[in-house]
Amino acid sequence: MAYSVRDIARVIGADIVGDGDVKITHVTDLDNGTVGSLSFAISRQYVKSLQATQASAVIVPADLVAHCEMVALVSDNPSLSFARAVRYIYPADELIPGIHPSAIISDECEVANNVAIGPNVVINAKCTIGDNSVIGPGCIITAPCFIGAYANLIARVSIVGPASLGERVIVHPGAVIGSDGFGLANDRGVWEKIPQLGRVVIGNDVEIGANTTIDRGALQDTVIDDGVKLDNQIQVAHNVKIGAHTAIAGCAGIAGSAKIGKYCGIGGGAGIQGHIEIADGVQVTGMTKISQSIQHSGVYTSGTAAQDNKTWLRNALRFKELDRIARRLQDLEKRLANKKG
Amino acid sequence: MAYSVRDIARVIGADIVGDGDVKITHVTDLDNGTVGSLSFAISRQYVKSLQATQASAVIVPADLVAHCEMVALVSDNPSLSFARAVRYIYPADELIPGIHPSAIISDECEVANNVAIGPNVVINAKCTIGDNSVIGPGCIITAPCFIGAYANLIARVSIVGPASLGERVIVHPGAVIGSDGFGLANDRGVWEKIPQLGRVVIGNDVEIGANTTIDRGALQDTVIDDGVKLDNQIQVAHNVKIGAHTAIAGCAGIAGSAKIGKYCGIGGGAGIQGHIEIADGVQVTGMTKISQSIQHSGVYTSGTAAQDNKTWLRNALRFKELDRIARRLQDLEKRLANKKG
């Protein structure tokens, strides 16, 4: 299938500099550009690749057009325009509605129109599934839930506590939604389980990565607002609230009752302590530990940078006496001040 | 369904201050209290919420009774009493015994009385399942194992190495028990797999979170003692021993042959190095790296606290030369001491 640059420019709302009749058959990055490929560059950092690429067309900001020997599509936001071009050139597979004969679906379920339910799906609870949704192979739903229109549970998703998923929610394989929160009371050293009664409430346009886990709330709900994007292997504990359009990278952990604002970015492997609040627009870098509330937007980091192990070890030993080092410094300062006087 | 405060007080062993006939229909936290709700407060920190709540009854320690306008149930351990009240008010679903026709169960299995085996379960190994246990939908057992009475494998649990699970064990979806340990021998750069021969031995009253993985031992067994509680996405490597009544929060990793004592608490995302020993009663805070044995109970932490990224970067650069900084300080101290002399 081939598309003209003109067609693509129209779809993504870009101006063309060059020949709009050039045919595009696929997309690549700049370094792997070939005849027929569409690529993109976001900044001057890519000028060399832009000059060397064999791509037939590129999406670029206006200030890079001069570096394009091929046809350019001009965009203020080349990443976004490229994403939309890719969706146009590679449309999603058409949904083939129907319930696979191997699926085991409770009579209490309400399944809307144009829904696809795959092989070996088990739904043994009262569940409402919206129009045009896909429940992929091996998904298991054992608790009452509402799934909005155009949802896509790719495969092997488990929903085991009461839940509500908005429209256009995507859930990747191995994700678990609605598992019991880690609620324990202690009886002279021995832990007793606190039954978990809350739901998981997920807004529209949320994406949930592979093997990510989202526990149901204890008494209230665990809430993931509209447009939140969760990467793989993230742990979201009970009662957590994640504000709209926040993105969280792989392996991050959000402890119980933490509240994360809107438009935040949480780096991979970061850890957010329980019962704290993070303001809107906060960026947390990868593997950072956040153990106190953050009131102001900004970028936050903890930890130290990697060094060769021997040097690190010497420094890490000094860290263990850092307070003492600071006090010794203070002493010296005082002694020198006294001498002066 | 409604319960009188008197009934609840009897079940949880609390004294009543106020009208024992008050009816309770549900539970909430203080801030969401409504007519008919039971709530709880554990300390003076909650006095304001206690005074503002609309809950009909609260479980409180004796020193908070004076702040209760509603009926109070007096308990030394309100969290625990509340947990028990919740279990009383929201009893677990009754087990409906039976083997779903889609389950594929080896003839070698011994299934005791009153067991429920869900849809799409596969058990193709010699397995003994105790009375009143639930093997939820999609569970897969491919290795010989013993599962005690009143076990609950919620859904989609995999047991793929030889294992023994005690009574009342709960396993959440996506958990993997008995996978091969990461045992490798190196032949001039190339890794060769060391076959893993041990079991996973899990005591009574253990809870295992969603997507948690517990590897089988290499030569010995991996052992999880009675009452241990593991949250989601925890990795327990081969030969690990976890002492009774230890609780481990989400995303923690325990490396091979580590031995953790009884009554420990390991925070979320913490990492325990292999082949070390941690004493009884040790608390490890979230995201802490434990790379040496700990002989004494106490609270242990590593890492640094988060700062705004620019300040952090300046400090992190200094960390890289911290040993040199300490030596320079020492030099100054010597020089000043010599001047004195």
Next chain:
Amino acid sequence: MAYSVRDIARVIGADIVGDGDVKITHVTDLDNGTVGSLSFAISRQYVKSLQATQASAVIVPADLVAHCEMVALVSDNPSLSFARAVRYIYPADELIPGIHPSAIISDECEVANNVAIGPNVVINAKCTIGDNSVIGPGCIITAPCFIGAYANLIARVSIVGPASLGERVIVHPGAVIGSDGFGLANDRGVWEKIPQLGRVVIGNDVEIGANTTIDRGALQDTVIDDGVKLDNQIQVAHNVKIGAHTAIAGCAGIAGSAKIGKYCGIGGGAGIQGHIEIADGVQVTGMTKISQSIQHSGVYTSGTAAQDNKTWLRNALRFKELDRIARRLQDLEKRLANKKG
């Protein structure tokens, strides 16, 4: 089943010191040695255990033979020799070829000879499966893929993006291969998904741990080279390249487009930032954050060592002002230098 020490020595290529007719029935570590067991010791660190063991034979380096009262098998690499002895004494279960009647396999699949496909497997894409491979119970393959000969997908593995797996690849339960990368473009605060088009390409002799996730590439492929060993719960993001014979321990996370060299070792819980390069032969210790490229082989560490929480807190507060501490030290040095002058 019993094996003579002579047989075992022949298989592993070891010299015998002692009676080659001694019978071996099982393997143990030194501390659990019994009559009939084969054990091993790698260094002088184990001399005491070696002298105390009841094992009937041990694999040892030449310099430990003098400490062996039992028959010794002499090896330059006792771990490796032991691994091979274990494989000889405990041969893998023989593959029983056949497709379980509950498996749901697309007509487009090409299944080679002597393949075992387990219960509840779903393959609804064009897939080629090589000779002598095992697709264990509950595996789901929804995208075109090639699986080489002697592969072993233990159970409940998901392949949901286009993939190629080499020969003798082992994949443990819960692993997800080919899920969408975390590719997002931002439109004035709102995230839009960038369709992911690349594959996952996995070499020969790769092992992939339980609940590990490997995303498909965005435009290029995610590549795991020959002999790579991945432990449990590792996250491999889109476009990552992992060089041959690199081993990565549990819970590590490799962010998008990172490139890791050959013969590396990445410790448990370590985090590798996106778009960086790590040279061949680099060792990263557990829970280390690597945020910059590493040009030279060696051992690298970040973070601090654990302390009791109160001491740590004092030091962590000082870390927050470490740059200021260093500047104050510099000031003192200058003042003293001036005095001298």
